[in-house]
Amino acid sequence: MHPHLFFLSALSFYLFSTGSYVTRAQTSLIADTGVKLSFIQKYVVMSNGIVQVSLQNPEGHITGIQYKGIDNLLEVRKNESSRGYWDVVWSPPGNTRTEGTLESITGTSCKVIKETQDQVEVSFSRTWDFSLKGKSVPLRIDKRYILLRGSSGFYTYAIFEHVNGWPSFDLEATRVAFKLSSEKFHYMAMSDDDRQRDMPLLDDRLPNRSQTLDYPEAVLLVDPVEAKFKGQVDDKYQFTLELKDLGVHGWICMDPMVGFWQITPSNEFRVGGPIKQELTSHVGPTTLSMFSSAHYGGNDMVIKIDQGESWKKVLGPIFIYLNSVSDGINPNTLWNDAKHQMSIEVDRWPYDFPASADFQSARQRGTIRGRLRVQDRFISSYSYISADGAYVGLAPPGDVGSWQRETKKYQFWTKANKEGYFTIKNIIAGEYNLYAWVPGFIGDYKNPKIINITPGVDINMDDLVYEPPRSGPTLWEIGFPDRTAAEFYIPDPKPKYANKFLLQAPNRFRQYGLWERYAELYPHQDLVYTIGESNYKKDFFFAHVLREIRKGIYKRTTWTIKFHLNRVNESDTYMLQLALASAHQSDLLVCINDQNKDPLFSSGFIGADNAIARHGIHGFYWLFSIRIPGSQLYSGGVNSIYLTQASNRTHFQGVMYDYIRLEGPWTSIVNKIS
């Protein structure tokens, strides 16, 4: 039946024995014969002479990855279903939290989709019926694995489908996870900055070796196996990245020197846009590919599927890349090679080999291009300003800024060049809006037209103009509008929690426990920022947090911005542009010149991005344009704006500011010009 049956039974001999004695001769023999697929006992084995991948049949969990004489790169001490797997977190509808049931996606049917010397593609699928109601996520899921000839790694993707009529549900997370051999993999890399290093062991997190900090994910290593980790904090959230930077991450084994990398060649199937933050790799050794999650967004990022909804989405493919150096001593060699491989995968996108018709090929996709400029008369009176480095994207039709909470479909983003020119290629056919935001300017751009991408289309939008919110000249400003709080004062951590590899920019905000530093720096009096004297890099704490006055009792805090106004037009209106980089269960109140009066503005109870606890420097972006009647301001004297964060149940409530600006009345400038 199978043309390679004899050969494969020989293969199975060394596959399932414990020793590692694949010789070079055998390896090249396999390479010469292209990609092989075999069914051995309850396994499906794909092999191309470089890498050999074993999958449970029909579950489709990855049980073994053999490479460079290492019998299995995965953790053999783990159950075979818990080494390399797809899983979801889901719950019945209406869950207001971000937790649910973790369900491993277990295939019930295995099908060979393609089997040639150049490519093997295997499907492991499951469906759903009403007998599974409440027990299993109501999705049809088809997991695919692809091995190509000559490829040092393999691809995986999945098609998720909810059929109209199946129950509603919430999907809190979708991901692929790998648990690597803890004996082999000790060095982790996910960024060019200092976040690549030897890592503690999973055992170091055991209760007798560590102390749990304010939440279970964060522990202080008190008695790690290797003394060099003693006193460090371990927390997977210190290793997050924004999606735009989350192309490659993984682990390195030093002997033999082998790298295991997750490469995500496109963000189209991820959610929340280019600056959504996600987990990467962490102690385990664990490496994740997160397709969706509530991280740094909260319940708004939970995918909510309605009973009457037909929903289908292709997640991936992602590439699991393996590399090695024969005489390597520097792990950077492998990291740099992995980054290079990532750029190769990005250039190959969209791949031409996935066999599912649900994955659109390059020919089925379209292109959009154009130029974005900014019109802000108070910065440049007569000419447009180039939208230098603008983020421009196509996302499903919605309100201004809706892309940051969009979870169900596909998004396509790029960064404009210095002159604001942009091109987005390979957009899946469908209807979109064009959205953008420009570092240096507040607010969000949305083009009103519905853009219909059809196969092969190349749409030129020509000149687009973004007019950011502006009602008058700048009287003063604090910070730089870029949707993060990174430019503000980020304190040193408590020495007890300081992780050396995070002491430098750009990672200083990732230290554990910075929220407690506010009360230490401002033990009695809250922050006062004086326009003209204070410097936001030094005098504006990066997060507006609460002050713990007794264990578990938190006091609301009020920050004051003091500023002098020479002349106030009492019958005119001033505008406070208040941009937040994050909000977590906060109620931000604004009072003008009198703290005891009813606030002029209340944000209401907003946000659940948890960026303070998760060492983020932003979550969702919020912009409030608050009108201040001139009659509330003092002419020729010092004015105060009081910002109170009034929700005070837990340590992690608070906001981060992105940028604050006070604008004078339009008439003041008109009068000046005329």
Ligand SMILES: *[C@@H]1O[C@H](CO)[C@@H](O)[C@H](O)[C@H]1NC(C)=O
């Ligand atoms: C491995 O996990 C599967 C699925 O959760 C379970 O049915 C099985 O009993 C486990 N096997 C072992 C050896 O723990």
Ligand SMILES: *[C@@H]1O[C@H](CO)[C@@H](O)[C@H](O)[C@H]1NC(C)=O
């Ligand atoms: C810590 O606890 C684990 C499991 O509870 C146990 O196996 C181990 O021996 C303990 N280690 C030490 C150093 O006490």
Ligand SMILES: *[C@@H]1O[C@H](CO)[C@@H](O)[C@H](O)[C@H]1NC(C)=O
């Ligand atoms: C906490 O918030 C409540 C409700 O807003 C308020 O009444 C109380 O004074 C606050 N407590 C502190 C210590 O700030």
Ligand SMILES: *[C@@H]1O[C@H](CO)[C@@H](O)[C@H](O)[C@H]1NC(C)=O
């Ligand atoms: C004050 O504001 C009012 C209302 O906008 C305007 O009509 C008037 O000209 C302004 N006065 C001055 C001196 O700018």
